[in-house]
Amino acid sequence: MHKPSPYLVAKLRKHEALQKRCGPGTAPYAKALRQLESGGSAAAADDDCRYLVSISYNRGLGNRILAIASAFLYAVLTERALLIEQYHGDVAALFCEPFPETTWLFPDGRRFPLRILRDLDGKSKESLGNLLKNTSSSSSWSDRPPPYVYLNLEGGADFHDKLFYCDEQQRLLRGAPWLLMKTDCYLAPGLFLAPSLQGELHRMFPEKNAVFHHLGRYLFHPANAVWxxxxxxxxxxxxxxxxxxxxxxxxxxxxxxxxxxxxxxxxxxxxxxxxxxxxxxxxxxxxxxxxxxxxxxxxxxxxxxxxxxxxxxxxxxxxxxxxxxxxxxxxxxxxxxxxxxxxxxxxxxxxxxxxxxxxxxxxxxxxxxxxxxxxxxxxxxxxxxxxxxxxxxxxxxxxxxxxxxxxxxxxxxxxxxxxxxxxxxxxxxxxxxxxxxxxxxxxxx
Missing domain, CATH: 3.40.50.11350 (Rossmann fold)
Structure with a gap:
């Protein structure tokens, strides 16, 4: 019924290559981990890999699926490798890997410097909203962005958290090597209202009523037992x-x-x-x-x-x-x-x-x-x-x-x-x- 646009198909192929180049087990991923562990605040170079971690948490499966689709769409738009932090191993049990020759699963274990991802919330000092409230820190982002920014986009997000959808804040976020996103919502309509993202979104999705249809059919292939x-x-x-x-x-x-x-x-x-x-x-x-x-x-x-x-x-x-x-x-x-x-x-x-x-x-x-x-x-x-x-x-x-x-x-x-x-x-x-x-x-x- 709904056919993906050639531009969307090309964007997906390009993103698959990015996931393969930057995913867990690669040299760029190891470099990004070292930089994160050092706590250094330097903008990612043009050829460096940048990451978006989608944090799953205690929500129903429908909410978690919409959250992953939203994170993927934003990762494609901003050319970031997507990693899914699982909730009780659910993603691996439910879905096939969508990207060839790599994984979208956030590696388990203690190697990741930030070990309390699920505890992040609107009160966390690393959240975009709280960083923006501290005007002295946000004004210096263009030169020395923080090593990571937490995007608090849950249903209870406040005014400053939701400035995420503004072009000014999107420009600030570009330099951050790691973005950590927690949401229980479908964010696509909000992304479509950001002028800096509209051009790409319109080219990717000429049919605005089929955005999730294309994202879902690409991402969510049921695992063998479910199928x-x-x-x-x-x-x-x-x-x-x-x-x-x-x-x-x-x-x-x-x-x-x-x-x-x-x-x-x-x-x-x-x-x-x-x-x-x-x-x-x-x-x-x-x-x-x-x-x-x-x-x-x-x-x-x-x-x-x-x-x-x-x-x-x-x-x-x-x-x-x-x-x-x-x-x-x-x-x-x-x-x-x-x-x-x-x-x-x-x-x-x-x-x-x-x-x-x-x-x-x-x-x-x-x-x-x-x-x-x-x-x-x-x-x-x-x-x-x-x-x-x-x-x-x-x-x-x-x-x-x-x-x-x-x-x-x-x-x-x-x-x-x-x-x-x-x-x-x-x-x-x-x-x-x-x-x-x-x-x-x-x-x-």
């Missing part, structure tokens, strides 16, 4: 269906009960309203339909209750790969099942997803199709007691939402009047008006 689970389940339960509908239901712990009649009714109301599913009982009562004429439904939810009710409603042709009941962010086996289900959802002809869910974002992005999105109330509000009207809306694009954008217009040195209209390719998200996403065409609703 086996995906193909075996698809072959046994989903292959050959005339229409494949994916329903992703996410209910957050503490927000409402794990079993919610309102959530179920909202999904079924949307499906009926938009004619996504056959009439109740049709799949089993109409014996004249062949498999290729029937609708098959894939339900992904932590709780089997939703699957059982949808199956009872339709009379058959409904499948749920796993029933984990609770999200387990430190359980690799759990994440392997989650990744399998993201990919299975991405094979569906139609998607119906829960608002604010990064799990759903990844599935729709890999599929390259805009889902029907079920809005939900913000976590700080009381759970809904009735189905909203309308129960769902069609997303403007398959792109994930950026959950923590900067409202500051760097060029104008004031806040945007409306960040949803900051550029023709940016729009406010359907599931939360304070988030933004990439779209094709006008930014007008």
């Amino acid at each position: 086996h689970n995906i193909t075996a389940y698809h072959r046994e339960h989903l292959a050959g269906a005339g229409k494949l509908v994916g329903i992703q239901l996410r209910v957050y712990r503490g927000e409402t009960a794990q079993v919610s009649q309102v959530v179920l009714d909202q999904a079924l109301s949307c499906a009926r309203r938009e004619k996504l599913l056959p009439a109740a009982g049709t799949n089993t009562t109409n014996a004249t339909l062949s498999l290729s004429e029937q609708t098959t439904v894939l339900v992904t939810s932590l709780n089997p209750w939703y699957y059982e009710r949808i199956r009872d409603e339709l009379g058959g042709g409904v499948h749920q790969p796993s029933q984990e009941r609770w999200q387990r962010s430190e359980d690799t086996a759990h994440d392997m099942k989650a990744l399998s289900e993201m990919y299975l959802l991405s094979t569906c002809d139609v998607l119906l997803t829960s608002g604010m869910s990064t799990f759903g974002y990844v599935a729709q992005g890999l599929a390259g199709q805009a889902p029907w999105l079920m809005p939900r109330r913000p976590p700080w509000e009381a759970p809904a007691t009735e189905v909203p009207d309308p129960p769902c809306v069609r997303a403007a694009s398959p792109e994930p939402c950026f959950h923590s954008p900067s409202s500051y217009n760097c060029a104008a040195r004031r806040n945007y009047d409306d960040i949803g209209k900051a550029a023709p390719f940016v729009r406010r998200c359907e599931d939360a008006s304070w988030w933004i996403k990439l779209v094709d065409g006008s930014s007008q609703w």
Whole structure:
């Protein structure tokens, strides 16, 4: 559906060569480690390798995937080798190595001079935000940049942290040999709003609604065990269906009960309203339909209750790969099942997803199709007691939402009047008006 631009393909080939030249085990990597250990503050020479370390931490798999994709995009834009600091060995267990003849995995052990990467946060003195607050140190960067800078781009990042998206700060960061990034967000919309990065981004991605689609399909090739689970389940339960509908239901712990009649009714109301599913009982009562004429439904939810009710409603042709009941962010086996289900959802002809869910974002992005999105109330509000009207809306694009954008217009040195209209390719998200996403065409609703 979405074809990568020749320029993007060329950039990826160039970046593969950079990863091979600069990756762990090479002479440039050893040199960069020595310089970091010495604590010297000298700008990297033009022929030196520069690095971006993506720090994984205690977040769901959807957030971690979006974080890695964001780090990779920034590494390509700034010509830095990307290294992934794993969270409990998850990346190696979930994904194949994306770069030929090298690794993107941050080496384990004690050789790296900075041994507390996961402890870095917005209070760390090495963060960009705190360095900028110390005007005397930031003003001297152009001559003697720090040996490393921590980029605190989590959801709780403050005003100074988010100056990362300004051209002035991007110029300062160029000389730092090491950047350490921690985020749980999809940063691409913010990068697209930085004027110094826009030219390259527009050439790489003529289709603004397919940025994650191309990044995800390049980076995230499931490891053999995960791929086996995906193909075996698809072959046994989903292959050959005339229409494949994916329903992703996410209910957050503490927000409402794990079993919610309102959530179920909202999904079924949307499906009926938009004619996504056959009439109740049709799949089993109409014996004249062949498999290729029937609708098959894939339900992904932590709780089997939703699957059982949808199956009872339709009379058959409904499948749920796993029933984990609770999200387990430190359980690799759990994440392997989650990744399998993201990919299975991405094979569906139609998607119906829960608002604010990064799990759903990844599935729709890999599929390259805009889902029907079920809005939900913000976590700080009381759970809904009735189905909203309308129960769902069609997303403007398959792109994930950026959950923590900067409202500051760097060029104008004031806040945007409306960040949803900051550029023709940016729009406010359907599931939360304070988030933004990439779209094709006008930014007008």
